[in-house]
Amino acid sequence: MNIVLSIFMLFGLAALAPFVNQRFPKISGWLLSIVPAGLFVWFLSKIPAVVQGLPIAESYPWLAAMGINFSFKLDGLSLVFALLITGIGALILIYAGYYMRSYQKTNRFFGYLVFFMASMLGLVTASDWILLFMFWEFTSVSSFVLIGFKHEKSAAREAALQALLITGLGGLALLAGLIMMSLPYGNFSFDAVINTPELFLESKLFIPATILILIGAFTKSAIFPFHFWLPGAMQAPSPVSAFLHSATMVKAGIYLLARLHPVMESQELWIYTLSVFGVVTMFVGAWFALAQQDLKKILAYTTVSALGTLVLLIGTSTAYSITAALVFLLVHAFYKATLFMMAGNIEKKTGTRDIRKLGQLSRFMPVATVISLLALLSMSGIPPMIGFIGKELMYEAKLTAPEAGNFILIMGFLANAFTVFVSFRFAYEVFWGKSVSFEKPPHEPDISLLTGPAVLVLISLVLGIFPNQVADLLGPAFQAILPGEQLIKLKLWHGFNEILLLSFLTVLLGIVMFAFRRKIIRLVSYMNLNFFNAKLSQKFFSGIDVFLSLTKKKTAVVQHGYHRFYLMTIFISAGLLLLLTTNAIDFSVDFSWHQSPLNYLVILAAIMIVAGSVAVITAKSRLLALIATGFVGIGITIIFVIYSGVDLAITMVMVETLTVVIGAMVVYHLPKYLDYSGVGSRIRDGIVAVFFGGVMSYLALHTSSPEGIDKISAYFAANSYTKAFGENIVNVILVDFRALDTLGEIVVLALAAIGIVSLLKLNAHKKSSR
Amino acid sequence: MKTEILKIAAAHLKPFLLVLSLVVLYRGHNEPGGGFIAGLMAGMAYVIYAGAFGVNQAKQLLLAKPLFFMGLGITLAIFSGTIGLMNGADNFLTGVWTSISFGNYDLKLGTPLLFDLGVYFTVAGMLVKVIFSVMEEDA
Numbered sequence: 001m002n003i004v005l006s007i008f009m010l011f012g013l014a015a016l017a018p019f020v021n022q023r024f025p026k027i028s029g030w031l032l033s034i035v036p037a038g039l040f041v042w043f044l045s046k047i048p049a050v051v052q053g054l055p056i057a058e059s060y061p062w063l064a065a066m067g068i069n070f071s072f073k074l075d076g077l078s079l080v081f082a083l084l085i086t087g088i089g090a091l092i093l094i095y096a097g098y099y100m101r102s103y104q105k106t107n108r109f110f111g112y113l114v115f116f117m118a119s120m121l122g123l124v125t126a127s128d129w130i131l132l133f134m135f136w137e138f139t140s141v142s143s144f145v146l147i148g149f150k151h152e153k154s155a156a157r158e159a160a161l162q163a164l165l166i167t168g169l170g171g172l173a174l175l176a177g178l179i180m181m182s183l184p185y186g187n188f189s190f191d192a193v194i195n196t197p198e199l200f201l202e203s204k205l206f207i208p209a210t211i212l213i214l215i216g217a218f219t220k221s222a223i224f225p226f227h228f229w230l231p232g233a234m235q236a237p238s239p240v241s242a243f244l245h246s247a248t249m250v251k252a253g254i255y256l257l258a259r260l261h262p263v264m265e266s267q268e269l270w271i272y273t274l275s276v277f278g279v280v281t282m283f284v285g286a287w288f289a290l291a292q293q294d295l296k297k298i299l300a301y302t303t304v305s306a307l308g309t310l311v312l313l314i315g316t317s318t319a320y321s322i323t324a325a326l327v328f329l330l331v332h333a334f335y336k337a338t339l340f341m342m343a344g345n346i347e348k349k350t351g352t353r354d355i356r357k358l359g360q361l362s363r364f365m366p367v368a369t370v371i372s373l374l375a376l377l378s379m380s381g382i383p384p385m386i387g388f389i390g391k392e393l394m395y396e397a398k399l400t401a402p403e404a405g406n407f408i409l410i411m412g413f414l415a416n417a418f419t420v421f422v423s424f425r426f427a428y429e430v431f432w433g434k435s436v437s438f439e440k441p442p443h444e445p446d447i448s449l450l451t452g453p454a455v456l457v458l459i460s461l462v463l464g465i466f467p468n469q470v471a472d473l474l475g476p477a478f479q480a481i482l483p484g485e486q487l488i489k490l491k492l493w494h495g496f497n498e499i500l501l502l503s504f505l506t507v508l509l510g511i512v513m514f515a516f517r518r519k520i521i522r523l524v525s526y527m528n529l530n531f532f533n534a535k536l537s538q539k540f541f542s543g544i545d546v547f548l549s550l551t552k553k554k555t556a557v558v559q560h561g562y563h564r565f566y567l568m569t570i571f572i573s574a575g576l577l578l579l580l581t582t583n584a585i586d587f588s589v590d591f592s593w594h595q596s597p598l599n600y601l602v603i604l605a606a607i608m609i610v611a612g613s614v615a616v617i618t619a620k621s622r623l624l625a626l627i628a629t630g631f632v633g634i635g636i637t638i639i640f641v642i643y644s645g646v647d648l649a650i651t652m653v654m655v656e657t658l659t660v661v662i663g664a665m666v667v668y669h670l671p672k673y674l675d676y677s678g679v680g681s682r683i684r685d686g687i688v689a690v691f692f693g694g695v696m697s698y699l700a701l702h703t704s705s706p707e708g709i710d711k712i713s714a715y716f717a718a719n720s721y722t723k724a725f726g727e728n729i730v731n732v733i734l735v736d737f738r739a740l741d742t743l744g745e746i747v748v749l750a751l752a753a754i755g756i757v758s759l760l761k762l763n764a765h766k767k768s769s770r
Numbered sequence: 771m772k773t774e775i776l777k778i779a780a781a782h783l784k785p786f787l788l789v790l791s792l793v794v795l796y797r798g799h800n801e802p803g804g805g806f807i808a809g810l811m812a813g814m815a816y817v818i819y820a821g822a823f824g825v826n827q828a829k830q831l832l833l834a835k836p837l838f839f840m841g842l843g844i845t846l847a848i849f850s851g852t853i854g855l856m857n858g859a860d861n862f863l864t865g866v867w868t869s870i871s872f873g874n875y876d877l878k879l880g881t882p883l884l885f886d887l888g889v890y891f892t893v894a895g896m897l898v899k900v901i902f903s904v905m906e907e908d909a
Contacts, residue, residue, distance in 0.1 A: 725867060
């Protein structure tokens with residue numbers, strides 16, 4: 001058992017999942033969760049080794065010549081993420097097995113979900129930048145299909161496209177950034193950059209590379225101003241929101257930042273960018289969560305806020321802040337996955353997620369109420385949940401922040417208070433509050449729907465009371481982010497100090513806000529509508545529209561649809577490029593006549609060719625011109641025969657014949673020449689023709705001159721029989737020495753044929769529909 | 771265009787051209803010939819037939835759809851390249867040789883021939899596919 005195998009097991013499971021669901025629809029969730037649960041246990045068993053500072057590394061050559069390898073490494077940071085992915089993944093599968101029953105085409109859903117799980121596991125264990133990028137893109141694609149799972153709904157399609165475009169754009173930026181970063185090293189391994197960061201930090205490309213990498217991380221982790229795709233992604237079914245859009249995929253950006261932090265921690269650009277964007281996102285997310293009415297939207301905006309907090313904490317770069325980041329990472333994954341699953345449960349049992357249409361659910365589903373309440377306590381940072389420890393550490397980190405501590409502290413305080421308000425509102429309005437009449441009375445969600453949330457909440461509770469159980473695990477992760485410092489000891493009770501006071505004030509402000517909730521929501525909605533109505537999502541789509549219309553205009557210029565101009569473009573550019581190339585290399589041409597024996601047959605052929613050419617130009621009908629072209633071709637064939645290019649001659653005869661035959665079929669349908677081209681365009685065409693013909697003749701003369709490039713043909717001549725056992729050099733070149741070129745050519749032939757046929761079919765279709 | 775002379779000629783030319791195309795394919799390694807030319811010849815056998823009897827009738831004589839032959843050709847070409855790899859060569863498309871004896875005559879076979887067979891099928895398939903489509907458009 002090793003890392004690669006674990007990833008491939010999941011990819012294999014992804015391929016099998018549709019069939020498992022097809023065969024055992026009732027228990028597919030439980031069955032499918034066996035593999036990730038087993039992997040979770042395997043990863044757990046690796047904790048001792050990793051704690052002792054013995055990370056597990058594997059490497060297989062991939063594109064070794066380019067310094068790209070299939071290498072994986074399981075260190076502390078990777079292990080934390082791997083445990084989250086497999087552990088929560090198993091719980092989500094159990095949940096989804098029941099949740100997705102009301103949906104159509106669920107077979108593929110499980111395939112997508114497990115595929116995502118495999119990609120995400122690959123992302124956090126890869127130790128090669130290109131490999132990481134590959135898995136990064138896999139997760140974007142699986143996110144796309146999962147958000148758009150209800151593809152009959154246009155809103156789902158739009159949200160999926162938006163998420164794909166934004167994370168795809170970020171992915172491209174990331175790729176460029178990673179390549180720039182790895183240039184000084186000549187390979188793409190993590191170790192190169194992490195062990196000798198100076199090479200990168202002092203390279204010219206440091207600033208552009210850093211910015212591009214940050215764009216990649218920020219788009220993936222929904223950091224302001226790219227945050228808007230995440231609330232849109234709530235179109236996905238709830239298991240997807242719980243897994244991809246709260247616990248795992250959106251943390252990929254955070255993972256990348258944490259991974260690169262030891263390289264970048266000394267750089268102001270890095271520290272300031274993370275801090276500023278982190279603070280802004282933290283506040284903006286919490287603010288927009290205030291007045292939302294859709295349960296999943298509320299959770300989505302608090303997720304944005306949490307992601308901002310994580311970026312800020314990494315950017316603060318102290319022992320406290322990194323400890324806080326790691327703890328909060330776990331805390332958030334636990335409570336947010338729970339709450340998303342509960343939101344899904346509520347929607348399933350009542351038919352709505354609108355907080356205004358819900359109420360009094362504690363009477364119908366007491367177990368679900370308890371689970372949700374505990375998760376909301378963790379989200380508000382109230383003891384004894386682990387969320388409390390997370391928040392205490394955050395305050396500690398902000399108090400001890402090296403710069404702008406006060407500003408960060410105030411923003412963090414407000415964001416936390418908003419989160420408390422949101423949690424209270426969620427709890428009160430949904431489980432108590434007004435009594436609502438439901439069409440059919442809701443009842444307790446089924447056991448499969450409650451297992452995942454219950455397990456996660458229990459972990460939050462136990463870890464809140466015994467926090468040092470995770471210290472072993474977080475220690476090595478801490479070392480990976482901030483080597484040289486120590487993880488802060490975790491405890492529930494810190495004594496009476498200013499941090500406890502801050503926590504108390506946060507909750508107090510949240511409760512006060514809750515008391516005035518109607519006014520606050522009205523005020524916030526009013527402000528959102530009038531001042532903060534940025535409509536980023538719409539702007540994004542109108543930007544896409546502008547881009548599309550620009551590309552249409554560009555296409556209209558370059559792809560004008562006139563065959564003669566395409567040919568002219570090809571001839572002119574090919575001719576110029578060839579001339580440029582001959583200038584660049586040592587190029588000589590011998591204009592003397594002694595090259596080959598000249599006889600009357602050659603002269604005859606030459607006359608044929610010239611006569612044919614003149615006939616083509618002066619022909620009064622297309623058919624005549626076509627036949628004259630064939631005449632030219634036969635003349636050339638004769639020359640090939642004379643100079644013993646028999647293969648070429650045979651091919652030429654066939655191609656010429658076919659050209660004339662196919663041409664005749666086409667010409668038959670064309671109208672007669674109605675107007676001839678004018679003198680001006682004839683002169684223009686003539687110049688192009690003479691130019692290109694001249695260039696080609698010049699090249700031909702070169703190949704036959706004594707100093708020409710005959711070294712390669714001498715090699716072929718010498719080795720054709722000895723190495724490739726063939727006497728026909730042309731054929732040996734085609735099928736052996738240069739077989740790869742030929743393979744490419746036959747693929748092109750096949751593609752061209754498919755292209756021609758589809759054009760013809762399209763035309764036929766148009767005719768019949770007319 | 772459908773004259774009796776053409777019909778009789780096409781009917782007799784078709785098997786002749788097909789056999790000839792195989793000969794040209796095999797001899798290509800040492801003498802003029804090869805997959806490309808042979809493929810064109812094989813394709814032409816059917817094109818001439820279609821010219822005499824119509825596309826529909828010619829289609830019925832094909833063993834499989836032209837698209838299948840194109841795919842088969844490319845697959846064969848790629849497969850021929852992997853044989854060398856499986857025999858321990860470092861590079862894709864490395865040649866491997868063998869020969870089968872029939873009494874005094876050795877039939878030499880090698881992956882380049884298999885590759886050329888791939889070219890043959892692709893070219894023949896392409897020719898038939900394109901020209902038949904154009905002819906159908908005419909009809």
